[in-house]
Amino acid sequence: MTVPTSALVIPDLLRARAGALPDQDAINVRGQRSITYAEWDARSNAVARGLLARVGGGRGVRVGLLFGGDDWIEYAVAYLGVLKAGATAVHVNDNLPVEELERRFAQCSVAGVVHGAAQPWPHREDRWSARTVELEDADASPVDAEVLPEDIADVLYTSGTTGPAKPFTNPHGNQTYGRGSAALGALTNPAPLLAPMPLGTTSSATTVAVLATTTPSPLIVCSPDDPEEIARLIAEHRCGTVILTPWTAIRLMGIDPTARHDLTSITSVGNASAPMPPRTARQLLAAMPDAVISSAYAQSEAVPAIIMGTVDPDRHLVVGRAGRGTEVVVVDEQGEPVAPGELGEIWLRSQAPKRLYLDSELNALVHAGGWTRTRDRGRMSADGEVTLFDRAVDVITVGGVPVSSLEVEAAAYEHPGVREAAAVAVPDPVLGQSVAVVAALAEGTEPHELIDFLAQRLPPHSTPTAVHRMDELPRGGTGKVLKFALRAALADAQPLTPAARPAVR
Template identity: 40%
Template structure:
């Protein structure tokens, strides 16, 4: 499985199984492999007629109800020889313009009815299909063939922008060889399932993984325009899905909604969680809601994919995110990449088994070094090679002489029976420099004093939250991760701080 391109993977699947269903969006007609291939070729020809050339970048702005059109547009751009830049329609206009300008997009393909302000042209897939279908030939070729030479494995295929929760979003560039790594084998992934259900948004690394699954995996990939616990559970039940993917926030919503008592979820054999660490209490509760499922946590990043660690929930290792799989590697090292001894906390680095990714327009970034990717997390490895995360490097609270792991604080707060969700982060303090604050969503009211009493013995004095606030919901970015910058900026006033630890 070398020297592959994702466009060739689609062509091969369409030839082998033209009527097979690749993708289903709730409320819309299924997209078959044959139609996916045909429609994307028509769109590619329309893009070439518009002047798109090899190496151009083309923005794709779609919402979650437009997954089928997005899938067609993604492959249409690639067949035209260009690189796709997936962008969510939920982005703020300023962020959208920044990303399109940063990558120098030649134009934008977007969902019908959506207005996108861009420096180049904008068009919907329907318009380009009509333009392409009106032509009988292009340079002597039939309208069923793309007018450009096929992409090469080392051609740029995708620029995916990071969430920007710790700074300005960065464009992560991936080649065809990177995206197609591990695909095209005789044994297709998730062969135990006829349907795979997910609710990942367009424009995220997790969403792009589901797009590749729709292309290469055994089951048809099923999604819905908007996630709610009831709709998601009903979708799983109606399709008897064997595989389900979600983010921890969705898992928490499903559990709090009590969906296991209203829907038959016994068909699920694999429930995968991605985009953020799955809290151990949540993983344990999922085993009850999905009685036949193996609960699995996937740890990676937009920069490191397809490198990842996988952890099947193990009560003996509740805090681990697993071991490296499928040829990838993980190590703990200094900021300069020097390996550290087993058990010592340091920076997490991963090595991809595929052609590595890079930051578009920033080849000198310290994130990528000699094939290794700096994850931005702190962690350690146990004697069996299991990875434990201590915290995001940028989230560690430096309070006086202590360094506090917000992940550890969150796990402790999660243990309170009335806490639904929690996020820990640092806020300024006139004496300690920074102290721990906690924002929580609760079932029943919990005062700051009650929470601190509960945490006594579970947290050290320097880990105890000095500021506690109850919120209706935690702010999240498009990928489902908690936006701690937003929380921090809203809770900087020290008036209600508890006394600083000694």
């Protein structure tokens, strides 16, 4: 059931690749520029030396990494340099407001900030700043800094979908868990892997630290915000794998990419972050007829514990079964396992070094006996298949009956005039709560049409009493809808479209 914890640290993954494949491209940015494993290894050595000369010692020192756009190579060099020095990287994105950047730097007590050329950051008396190239020492030989699997590699932030993003630590041994020599072999798949990811996020940290150092395929990275370029890169490089969040996939299918690009080289789509709307999954499979869409359900705080499955548009909330080295249980409010098929909270566990919040009180709420409480509601069958119901905070309780916002949203996306959709609870004087949908609608689509459409597809208690128009839904850095912001905005709002009160069944 479990996998022995790896004795490796993240720099070991890069050193192994640089030794085996020195001249192979490690990271290719948009098909325009790249860095080899040997270059990455040497430059990150030089950054580590420059950092140690500046701070005197690495362990316990936190260094902010502020990058954006296409600056993947400088980010990767800085990141591995920080880790080789024994320090901790705090990943932030340049799309964050200055006030939020300052909040995170202060919260994490960063000693300095390494930034890209387009993200100048002021040098202060208590916090230095430098570009990657400004840290590089003339000596690019390996540094002699002890780094252990239990040492903290990163401070990462949650997606912020339920409130202000929260910081948690990520030990080296968490990222390298289960990655022994078998994971560090040669590139065996010539078809490139395309990873459209935003910089300065948990996703970019994993892409650089693990994916770029262990994938059997050449790695191409690009922005998730340009669906036309994603389609172009797939077609031009004959990519075999693409990693997509649901929001990236929705936008990609929204441009009708097959009218201009051949996507048939794709045989594997990795879906992460959230369940994919069934309509989007069907569109992807039509555009990529030889592809299988794999899903990875996890919580940032529970990684590397993971549930793996294959996306079936007809069973879109079935997330799969426990991955290698993962234990899963569904429990009641007292933490006791529920019967198969009963609704409860999903808990995950692995033997890897734990990711922990900086807030010890929050750790006590989320972690118990090695388990991580996901705060997601779901069911597990007798044979271990897990079906997600909803994020606990997003469940809408209509007259005592729980409604899955995910089910409502999946039904809303079936309407051809819906570009974006989110279902949230709004106060109801009789039922306690009712369902409201906030949607970006195509020109000519009216809110009442969507209500009528959903009334034909959902039980009465799940049918929205209102549809609110919004040009664009508020989203966090990973593309997830900020439902807490929608709930706050709609708490006192009147329905834009009257609808009959749903009967509760």
